[in-house]
Amino acid sequence: MSDLLRLATAGSVDDGKSTLVGRLLYDTKSVLADQLDAVHRASVDRGLAGPDLSLLVDGLRSEREQGITIDVAYRYFATPRRSFVLADTPGHVQYTRNTVTGASTAQLAILLVDARKGVIEQTRRHAAVLALLGVPRLVLAVNKIDLVDYNESVFALIAKEFAAHAAALGYSESDVVTVPVSALVGDNVVERSANTPWYTGPTLLDHLETVPVEPDPHHVPFRFPVQYVIRPRTPEHPDYRGYAGQVAAGTVRPGDEIVVLPSGGRSLVERIDTPDGELAEATAGQSVTLILSHDLDISRGDLISTASAPPTVTDEFGATLCWLADKDLRPNSRILLKHGTKTTPAFVTELISRFDEQKLSSVEFPESLQLNEIGQVRLRTAEPLPIDDYTVSRRTGAFLVIDAGDGTTLAAGLVGAPLPVRDAVSPGP
Template sequence: MKHAPDLLRIATAGSVDDGKSTLVGRLLYDTKSVLADQIDAVTKASVDRGLEGPDLSLLVDGLRAEREQGITIDVAYRYFATPARSFVLADTPGHVQYTRNTVSGASTAQLVILLVDARNGVVAQTRRHAAVMALLGVPQLVLAVNKIDLVDDPATAFAQISAEFAELTRSLGWSAEQVTAIPVSALHGDNIATRSESTPYYDGPALIEHLETVPNVTDPRPVGLRFPVQYVIRPRTPEFPDYRGYAGQIAAGRVSVGDEVVILPAGTRSTIRQIDTADGQLATAHTGRSVTLLLDDDVDISRGDLIAAVADAPEPLQQFSATVCWLAEKPLRPGARLLLKHGTRTTQAIIGGLEVLFDEQHLSLIDAPDTVELNQIGRISIQTAEPIAADDYQVNRESGSFLLIDPQGGNTLGAGLVGDALAHLHLSQTPELV
């Protein structure tokens, strides 16, 4: 039986005009992931603009406002594949006012392509995006030094930019093995699908070659089973008079028949008796698989509970610190009463103190802010009405993240990370806000 290629989730980031849209268009074009009529339409639009060849950025800047401004302003998801691997790509904005969109797009990425213009090198927005990616725990980074054909001494420019970026990423907690620098020209396709003869100073892989072979790391610190219960199945039919199954998607780890598990937050223990799927029963299931679990014991389980491995089950939390990216126009203030959604559980929450604010401009922390504004990132304290079975985000990204929701309108107001995700960034401390 032939297996489908595995899936890698990637995202792009970089400053405005660094060429992200052109790069994404090039990836789609070189992997033959766009239809012929789309290429014809882009070619015609490019000729109408007086260009000699197709402007591949038009393949991805789909919103009218994006085309008019010439910048990406929203997250768009693109799909492409090679014989070796399939890809989901989040094309995120580069402008500082859309930091929240960048956080949303990169939050599930296993690899981020961070672009810099070879003529400008590492700039403030590069440092900002690198810090955000470190905060989100992205396992792999690619520094794409774009427009390398437009500098007088490309070898020297690439070496200097790579060295500066390597120093930055080391200070943010990445190892050298997690970061790869590639000189590219998205416009001309140099080092995108194939290695270019125009860059003799570079002997590494082309971008697509690297994307095909980089380790597919879901989380740098694997944990045991994390299974948020989405639905309790009780058919009550003559064929299944005593059937009681717990349906959901495995958020982390694996589960096998015979495994001992604990149901949180209650702390009840049982053993996996059966694993059902739409395709029949399984002996073992892994992260991302939607399954129905049956237990040996008749225990009290409902939507929002977590079935976890006994060996490393998280301690249920009701009062904890968290790092939050604020997504709403109305600022976050102490005492706010919101809803907190973690996995399949939604509970009431009260925001306690605003502890520190992440200053993206200077890569520093500001003590005791009065508010957390739109697009800002800060560490806050939270108290919930019901306990949540959450891991620290640094232990597991999936089970350590949550959303803050407006209890009146139901809008998502903030994206949160359990624990102090800012602590490992080695940022400097600045005085309390005046």
């Protein structure tokens, strides 16, 4: 079992995500004394009788003033059984882009619903985004269960409705756990609640501590986007030539045969350097410098891959886009595409379909993609790119679409990534 779990929260606005995260931090004693004092003072200023635990997460001043979360807040905490990296994402529809960011590396997502409202449009939208991003496990936290008098029937109806939606998105029954909680009071968050004797499942923390998680992508073929070429040209290192970057996927060791893409040059890994000395191996997430046996023409933006299982090198491919910009995307649009450490001009040759995350259907050949819409497109790039299917490797199967004019991010892209649709329909008039 992994000793680190990366998780994200999602859900509609005011469902209590920040309070839930604050409760986790508070009840696991992961809060520094001065942080807790600041929360107590701010809560008193608001006229509250107890501490507002959401303030442990809502760190931006504008968020504190408005009482909402508008950015992704990352929090780190640990228990004796496991360490956690948690991304608390905003609930407003206009900030769906932040949900994409926070969930992109998550191994599990906690999706909150208000027990009084049940599964709503934003719940279904977030579940679809999580499924598309390949988040393997979900926890449905039915929050504010105290405000429906701990009613078992209310909980059961919500759990049943969401289970059907999750199944349609491709989740198996074992992939989804539903927990009745009150983030404000603490029911079933860390401690089991006497108010829900009908609930026999784990508390939220029990589940987070014990759920099997997918490991980091060490088992997939080695991928290394070159960030920087190091050539000091000093008397101490007259012939040093190293390729610095972060291992995106897989494992590399001295002696491994590699191929540099898109050029196709081949060599062997001579050694792996770090500021603290040489390594016997480097795995996904580690930042290292590779020294190769041959003097190849390699520059920033190239990809060093295992020679036995390289990615596909192509200048045209299909992808799924989560459109994050206010301006629409239309066929024949010119964009910039950032894949790994390489940015290249690209051209949207076709809008294949638009996904309806509420009905789990798709509209074929739409006229455009608008803010927060998800669709399949076909792209052509100015230069060949070494790409993997997103289902094979999240890091080298993902990319960003950038506005060539001002550099803003327009979309998150996933190579391949078929949409979880039930049927397709033709666009309306």
